[in-house]
Amino acid sequence: MLQETDTRRWQIEKKLSGDFVFKGLTVVFAFTILAILLLMVEEMHRESLPALAKFGWRFVTGREWDAVQSSFGALPFIWGSVISSVLALFLATPLSVGTALFITEIAPQRFGGVVSALVELLAAIPSVIYGLWGVLVMAPWLQQSVEPFLSERLGFIPVFQGTPYGVSMLAAVFILMIMVVPIITAITREVLLTVPQSQKEAAVALGATRWEMIRMTVLPYGRSGILGAVILGLGRAIGETMAVTMVIGNTPQISLSLLSPAYTMPSVIANEFAEASSKLHSSALMEIGLILLVVTLIINILARLLLWGVSRQRGRTP
Amino acid sequence: MNHKVLLYSLNVHFGATHAVKGVTLAFPENSVTAIIGPSGCGKSTVLRAINRMHDLTPGARVSGSIALDGTNIYANNVDPVAIRRRIGMVFQKPNPFPAMSIYDNVISGYKLNGRIRRDDADEVVESSLKRVALWDEVKDRLRANAMELSGGQQQRLCIARTIAVKPEVILMDEPCSALDPIATMKIEELIEELKEKYTIIIVTHNMQQAARVSDVTAFFYLGELVECGDTPMIFTKPEKRQTEDYITGRFG
Numbered sequence: 001m002l003q004e005t006d007t008r009r010w011q012i013e014k015k016l017s018g019d020f021v022f023k024g025l026t027v028v029f030a031f032t033i034l035a036i037l038l039l040m041v042e043e044m045h046r047e048s049l050p051a052l053a054k055f056g057w058r059f060v061t062g063r064e065w066d067a068v069q070s071s072f073g074a075l076p077f078i079w080g081s082v083i084s085s086v087l088a089l090f091l092a093t094p095l096s097v098g099t100a101l102f103i104t105e106i107a108p109q110r111f112g113g114v115v116s117a118l119v120e121l122l123a124a125i126p127s128v129i130y131g132l133w134g135v136l137v138m139a140p141w142l143q144q145s146v147e148p149f150l151s152e153r154l155g156f157i158p159v160f161q162g163t164p165y166g167v168s169m170l171a172a173v174f175i176l177m178i179m180v181v182p183i184i185t186a187i188t189r190e191v192l193l194t195v196p197q198s199q200k201e202a203a204v205a206l207g208a209t210r211w212e213m214i215r216m217t218v219l220p221y222g223r224s225g226i227l228g229a230v231i232l233g234l235g236r237a238i239g240e241t242m243a244v245t246m247v248i249g250n251t252p253q254i255s256l257s258l259l260s261p262a263y264t265m266p267s268v269i270a271n272e273f274a275e276a277s278s279k280l281h282s283s284a285l286m287e288i289g290l291i292l293l294v295v296t297l298i299i300n301i302l303a304r305l306l307l308w309g310v311s312r313q314r315g316r317t318p
Numbered sequence: 319m320n321h322k323v324l325l326y327s328l329n330v331h332f333g334a335t336h337a338v339k340g341v342t343l344a345f346p347e348n349s350v351t352a353i354i355g356p357s358g359c360g361k362s363t364v365l366r367a368i369n370r371m372h373d374l375t376p377g378a379r380v381s382g383s384i385a386l387d388g389t390n391i392y393a394n395n396v397d398p399v400a401i402r403r404r405i406g407m408v409f410q411k412p413n414p415f416p417a418m419s420i421y422d423n424v425i426s427g428y429k430l431n432g433r434i435r436r437d438d439a440d441e442v443v444e445s446s447l448k449r450v451a452l453w454d455e456v457k458d459r460l461r462a463n464a465m466e467l468s469g470g471q472q473q474r475l476c477i478a479r480t481i482a483v484k485p486e487v488i489l490m491d492e493p494c495s496a497l498d499p500i501a502t503m504k505i506e507e508l509i510e511e512l513k514e515k516y517t518i519i520i521v522t523h524n525m526q527q528a529a530r531v532s533d534v535t536a537f538f539y540l541g542e543l544v545e546c547g548d549t550p551m552i553f554t555k556p557e558k559r560q561t562e563d564y565i566t567g568r569f570g
């Protein structure tokens with residue numbers, strides 16, 4: 001009798017300690033990741049000190065990037081990254097939200113499932129493949145048909161002025177759009193799935209058509225989640241290196257025209273790191289990396305917060 | 319009395335489940351009909367057939383006919399959206415739109431008619447809220463979020479939202495089951511008043527409630543209509559044994 005109780009207690013204790021070890025391990029892992037991140041930021045900061053000391057704020061306002069003269073201003077890259085990503089998002093958002101609405105609200109269930117699987121497949125294609133397609137297929141097409149048309153017909157707008165090069169800001173915008181649509185669509189779909197049936201029924205019972213139902217309940221209910229999806233897409237677009245490098249033309253200039261080549265922060269790092277001979281040059285690249293890292297972190301945290309709010313809201317509202 | 323809604327050999331299937339079996343039943347105009355019966359007997363399914371809510375459920379099949387003022391609402395040339403504007407519905411759990419204010423909730427269905435004038439909207443909101451006896455409680459905070467209201471207030475808001483559309487029939491699926499006794503009493507009083515203008519069909523699992531608010535009661539069991547008659551008759555001298563067993567609490 002006594003022995004029996006003892007073994008049972010021993011078992012309980014053993015289980016508890018197993019749990020304890022497991023929990024401990026996960027905590028250690030979590031903190032390791034955080035520590036690695038902080039170390040990375042610190043390391044990059046240290047490496048970029050020479051550039052920080054030499055240029056200060058002029059680094060982010062300077063327009064000249066010349067390794068020979070050791071003069072480094074990152075504005076063309078910041079400009080290129082911001083414009084290409086924001087425009088890509090601008091085009092991708094309606095497309096993605098529309099696709100997600102089609103999958104969740106309009107297509108028959110099975111067909112929606114197929115579309116959704118295809119979209120997720122697109123997200124899994126390596127970016128170098130997108131880049132290859134972009135430079136071999138899309139850029140020549142842009143150069144021969146789209147860009148001449150734009151500069152002839154709409155050339156009076158500065159945005160569409162200039163010689164068609166093919167590789168250009170426009171090409172980067174398109175390639176980024178194609179790359180972020182799957183991500184935004186997939187996350188938006190998840191968000192839309194959290195809209196309660198009772199909400200949709202409320203609208204339909206009032207005599208709403210399907211589109212009115214979407215406008216009345218689905219979109220307002222999913223608002224912050226969709227915003228989170230878009231911002232996550234922005235994070236992805238800003239960090240995208242390979243495909244953009246292949247199609248944007250890699251020219252450090254600030255041009256209003258979408259038809260001109262441009263340059264982005266990740267692209268310049270990828271292109272110049274191996275050949276950076278002077279300490280200051282590699283330090284300048286490091287500083288660009290640091291800016292990129294911090295911006296991407298902020299964007300992702302913001303997006304996660306919004307999406308976290310959605311999953312927390314689930315089940316609370318009717 | 320005139321028959322507003324008439325079910326004729328109504329069958330509803332969900333895949334292989336035969337949820338409603340050959341129901342023929344008339345709902346008199348400007349009165350309250352209660353649908354009672356044990357859980358799972360098909361009460362909600364019957365109700366949701368009346369405003370074509372099953373159109374939204376993949377795999378649901380409705381056969382037979384439902385006439386609204388003599389016109390079959392399942393006929394091919396009938397627009398379900400138009401039907402739902404004439405037959406409103408109030409759900410079990412209050413479901414105001416959480417992203418909208420009280421005002422916007424009330425006007426949300428009415429607005430579907432097209433562009434409306436501002437003072438016109440104000441008037442619809444006020445009269446609808448007065449009808450559900452919510453006006454005095456919310457008139458100073460019409461722009462507040464609807465989720466700030468209590469459960470009972472939310473349910474009355476949902477009724478206001480429904481009557482703002484000016485329907486002829488109001489379907490209610492256990493509208494008080496998520497509410498406390500005082501809120502329940504308010505809704506019951508409201509039903510009493512609403513029947514002057516509307517035909518009301520209410521599903522309830524609460525027999526006292528059916529006895530209190532309804533003029534006619536229909537008892538369902540296992541997807542079939544067992545018995546239908548004037549409420550006092552059903553509760554005092556039911557014809558069928560099953561009905562008697564149910565209302566005396568011997569099962570369900």
Ligand SMILES: Nc1ncnc2c1ncn2[C@@H]1O[C@H](COP(=O)(O)OP(=O)(O)O)[C@@H](O)[C@H]1O
Nearest residue numbers: 332335337356357358359360361362363364375
């Ligand atoms: N959407 C649905 N899909 C499949 N079966 C359903 C669905 N809705 C209801 N049913 C089935 O139909 C029957 C009647 O359900 P319901 O009308 O909700 O009952 P009640 O409202 O009387 O409790 C039940 O057996 C239920 O499982």
Ligand SMILES: [Mg+2]
Nearest residue numbers: 361362363491
């Ligand atoms: Mg029910």
